[in-house]
Amino acid sequence: MIARLAAASLAGLLTATSAQADLSYKVLSFQDLEGWEKDDHASALQVFLNTCMDMDQVDYSALCAVAETIENPRAFFELFFRPVLIEEAGKEALFTGYFEPELDGSLTPTARYRFPVYAKPREAKGQWLTREQIETGETMKGRGLEIAWVDDPVELFFLQIQGSGRIRLPSGAHLRVGYGGNNGHKYRSIGQELIRRGIYKSHQVSAQVIQNWVRRNPIDGTALLRHNPSYVFFRKVTRVSPEKGPLGAMNRSITALRSVAVDPKYTPLGAPVWVEKDGEGPMRRLMIAQDTGSAIKGAQRADIFFGTGDTAGKAAGRLRDPGRMYVLMPIQRAYASVLEEEQ
Incomplete structure (x- = not known):
């Protein structure tokens, strides 16, 4: 009841909007957020508490x-x-969507686990x-640079694209x-x-499609992976x-379907954000901006963390949907953002 009265007392200001050049801010009411009352706010609060103490x-x-x-x-x-809509x-x-890959691996090489996960050599500076050359040469061998060995070179390639992941060891432990x-x-x-080769159309390509093609064509597939010199x-x-x-970017653990990667130019890291994702499997959920990404640029660009492993990876790989994202700002900051843009 108190919260609703507090919101009502500011009803005259809730439509405040400002625009400057190509950027606009609009302060809204929580009643404007579709599905807000149905979400699990307690779960979102716990995720918020995981990083809010680190906010600047x-x-x-x-x-x-x-x-x-x-x-x-x-x-x-x-x-x-x-809630503030920034557009x-x-x-x-x-x-x-994004996820944390999980690979099967071992701390020692075997007939199954024979593809090394390398630490960076000291001399690897600049364009190395x-x-x-790394995969076929002798430079890396015998130097103790192997962190672990995994059983699938394709999954190792995608682990490198993601930049981080988890390796499941034969004992059931994880690294x-x-x-x-x-x-x-x-x-x-x-x-x-x-x-470019005409093998697929642009709308057909996904991580799963690439993985399947490489496995069906092991020789050409290996050459395809090496097309990327990085x-x-x-x-x-x-x-x-x-x-x-x-x-995540705040050096704290992130949470599946509650953590989201954003552009910190527009959304403070650690801030709550209300996600209204449309498309297949619509999502209405309070998340916390706890990560960033090189491809995540813009006020309305977001990458939802789906968790760890293959199931999470498949769900994340299918996601490319429209919608709206609202940043939850402290009240003074919310209205100050509008006033600053009007000046």
């Missing part, structure tokens, strides 16, 4: 202390925040050896690896190469238990 913004961090003592999670968000002229919203550097060569898309090295990640989610 004083107003957000102050609310973090309040969140520790809150009894009604939905009332907390409604009392202290306002760029001419740019449509786009939601994609190509992928093909997490994170990005440890690269060989300095520019990434070439093997999906685009398949299109090579990623790894490091062991020991700061967080492998049983928890991977580390």
